[in-house]
Amino acid sequence: MSQHIQILSAELGVPRSGITAAAALLDEGATVPFISRYRKEATGGLDETVITAIRDGMTRLRALDKRREAVIASLQERDLLTAELHGAVMQAATMTALEDVYLPYKPKRRTRAQMARERGLEPLADLLMQQRGRRVHDDALAFITPDGTPKETAVPDSASALAGARDIVAERISEDTAARQALRQLFREKGIISSAVSKGKEEEGAKFRDWFAWSEPAAKAAGHRILALLRGEREGVLTVRLRPDDTAALTLLKRRFLKKQVPLHMQGSEETDSGNVVLAVEDAWKRLLIPALETETMHFFREQAEDQAIRVFAANLRDLMLAPPLGQKRALAMDPGFRTGVKTVCLDEQGALLHHQTIYPHTGTGKAQEAASAVRRMAEQFGIEAIAIGNGTAGRETETFVKGLGLADHIAVVMVDEAGASVYSASETARREFPDHDVTVRGAVSIGRRLMDPLAELVKIDPKAIGVGQYQHDVNQTALKQALDDTVMSCVNHVGVELNTASAELLAYVSGLGPALASGIVAYRTQNGPFKSRSQLLKVPRLGPKAFEQAAGFLRIGTALHDGNPLDATAVHPESYPVVERMAADAGTTVASLIADAGLRGAIRPEAYVTDTTGLPTLLDIVNELAKPGRDPRPAFELFRYADVHTLDDLQEGMVLPGVVTNVTAFGAFVDIGVHQDGLVHISQLADKFVRDPAEVVRVRQQVQVRVLEVDHKRRRISLSMKQSV
Incomplete structure (x- = not known):
């Protein structure tokens, strides 16, 4: 553990004390949002980004430890573990370094080198590696086997003996840790990635035309280009290669394995030991090292490209989910269409469905007049304050129709990105919410709700269906899901959740809850009515003290519903309620008055309330929260209008x-x-x-x-x- 802390401290530039505290809290089951928000004293104020990096770093290092244990066990079972080898295994700082150390000892399929060893040619390989300037055909004669030797172990002549010995030398070269590391660096720094169209795929793969004859330094290739090339290869359209200059690689290997300069005319000669080593170097490079290191390096650059794509996706998702909400207003939402009509729903302030019908404003004058009357009637009957229009097919035409009714003078008309609405409408969540309505109604409801509160609605949709990714189907799906789940959880807890109105899908992303407890909260709320206090959460089946500690600070109970404790409507954690109550008592007032009176709050000296468990960072957060209790950190909603262009x-x-x-x-x-x-x-x-x-x-x-x-x-x-x- 201490070694992991030291490594992560160096990697992240973070004090060991902070990493130690964060890692311990994570191991205890604390979430990233909880640690960053409510355990600042322990970590030294580390933010979510760093805490996530610590979590992922500890996972990586523990996986390395597990692999290290497996390698040692394998070596011990085969009586191969020496003190020197054990030290090398323990010192390997990355999975790649560990596999390099293990490679010469790793059980492998029957190679040419292994077959040569079975024919007794290892001593001849040792002679070649010594490079004493000998002519080796005479040495090779000693390894020729008598007539009648089984074919598997027969060495019929000196040329066969030398060929087998070179196979052994080539394998040794390919498994040399220092050589592999030097070549790995050459591949990464000087490798050229190139692509060519596969034979007969010119027409079928037209979308990859830009890559039919492409090459550039891999180190400078943009991540999206690498992912595009690899997609083309996966679809059988492109052949992709990644390798450095042969001459540079061979020069590097010869410098390492030749003990003296070999004249050019002797470098391909089988007459001398050095000439045979040159041949083995060339064979090792072409037959063993190029395939292995090309695959490894392609994986390296692919991982880099995937990481970049995942970061872009997560950042886009965060911006989308934290988009300004219109707020609790009665909305009329439209899912536009031409021939099939415009699916229209009316929602109350909480997003509950009040009415639905289909209108046909784009199928003739008569139908358009009927649609106009229907919209005006719905707007008046349901007290509509905003109109949300999906931005898909017929969206702009529907917007023009609505604005032509004169409603935009006193009702906000907003085009809403409908990406993913169809996914939601066909989901189990939508079926559970609206079992008696079809997908068209559900889709329109989703459009209206995402105007009112994008975060609360978008959590119901798989983030990959929202349309803000880049090559999202080409990246590691496990890593993508982790990053997107982290992003959604971060957004939900950053904003906070109203306990008495939140859906199970939204509650599931609250720190410490998850789908099962979220469903339990909704069921308890349905059976017992609105929560009156945060402490009432402990009555929810299977929601224990640990889950309560993690979740309570991110859950809000609106001022009209809480049972007399105004702190239940704020981001102040229940564990800090006694501190706020002391502040109020010292000021000779109540907590409610302290929140309402800026003068009283201004007189608070946070440093006077520092204890062993509550430090100044938390106290400053508390004072800031009291000034704007339960504030929504998202920016204010701004109405947007397109120019008069439609096609x-x-x-x-x-x-x-x-x-x-x-x-x-x-x-x-x-x-x-x-x-x-x-x-x-x-x-x-x-x-x-x-x-x-x-x-x-x-x-x-x-x-x-x-x-x-x-x-x-x-x-x-x-x-x-x-x-x-x-």
Whole structure:
């Protein structure tokens, strides 16, 4: 454990004390949000990013320990473990280094070198490696076997003996730890990744045309290009190679394994020991090292590309889930369509379904008039305060229709990204919520709810279906799920959850809960009515003190429902209630008055309340929370309006238009400008300055101004720019 702490401290640049505390809390079952929010004194104020890195780092190092134990056990079973080998195994700091140490001793299939050893040629290989300048054919004669020797062990002549000995030498070279490490570095730093179209796949693989004859240094290749190449290879369209210059690799190997310079005319000769070693070096490189290290290096760059794609996806998801909520307002939501009509629902302030019907504003004048009357009637009857319109097919046309009714003068009309709504509508969650309604109604409800509170609605959808990823199906799915789950949990706990209205899906992401306890809370709430205090959570079956400790601070009970303790509506953890009560008592007032009176709060000296268990960081958080109890950290909602463009035909080069960022990738950002086709702002067009990472400039759901550079009608591609200079 102490060695792990030391390694992570060096990797992360974090004091050992913080890592020790965080690791101990994680091992006790504490969650990342809980530790970062309520255990700042223990960790020294480490944030979620660092605590997550500690969690993942400990997992990696423990996996290394487990593999190390397996290697030692294997070596012991075969009586191969020496003190020197044991030391090398224990000192290996990475899985790659450990496997390099183990490689010469690893049980393997029957290789050419193994067959040569079975024919007794190991001593001849030793003679070759000594490189004493001997002519070795005479030495090889001693290894020729008599006539009649079984074929498996027969050595008919000196050439066969030398060939077998070279096989042994080649395997030794390929398993040399230092040589592999040097070549590994050469592959990573100087390797060229190249691709070519597979024979007969030119038409079938047209989407990979850019990669039919491609090459670039692998170290400089963008992650999204590597993932694209590997997808093409996986689909059988491309042949992908990654290797350094042969001459550089062979020079490196000869420098390590040749004891003296061998004249060029002797380097391919079987006459001398050194000449045979040269042949073995070349064989080791081409037959053994290239395939192994090419695969390993491709895996290395693929992992880097996957990590980048996962980080981009997680960042986009965070921005989407923390998008400004409209709030608790009565909404009319529309899932647009042309021939099939516009599915329309009315929702109350909590998102409950009040009414639904299908209108047909796009199928003729008569139907349009009926639709107009229906919308006006619903708006008046249900006190509608906002209209949410899905941005898919017929979305802009439906927006034009609604605005033509004059409702936009006093009701907010908002285009809502409907990505994933169809996934939700067909899900078990939707069926459970609306067992008596079909998918069209459920989809419209989802559109309305995600306007009111994007976070509360999006947790019901698999993040991979929301449409903000980059090559999401090409990356490690386990790592992707972990990152996205971390992101959703972080967002949910950052905002906080209203205990008496939250769905089971939302509660499941609260620190310390999970699906089973979340369902238990909803069931208890249904049977017993609203929670009156946080402490009442302990009455929920199977929700014990540990889960309560982890979850309570992130759960809120609205001021109209809590049972007299205003702290239940704040982010102050119940374990800190006594501290706040002492603050109020010292001020000669109540907790409620302390929250309401800025003057009283301003007189508080947090340092006066420091104890062994409650430090200044927590006390400062408490004072800040009392100033804005239960505040929503998300930005305020801003109404967005598209320009008067509806299709690609409406666009002209040079137009400056408002847009909303829908996806951020490593190569730029996609922006919705209201024409049913997102445009791309390439990374080179994001700003007047050099941009290394698009996430530094834009985020998902950000409202931006873009200029149209080019419209490709045939391929339905729009090139945009955010540069101020033309």
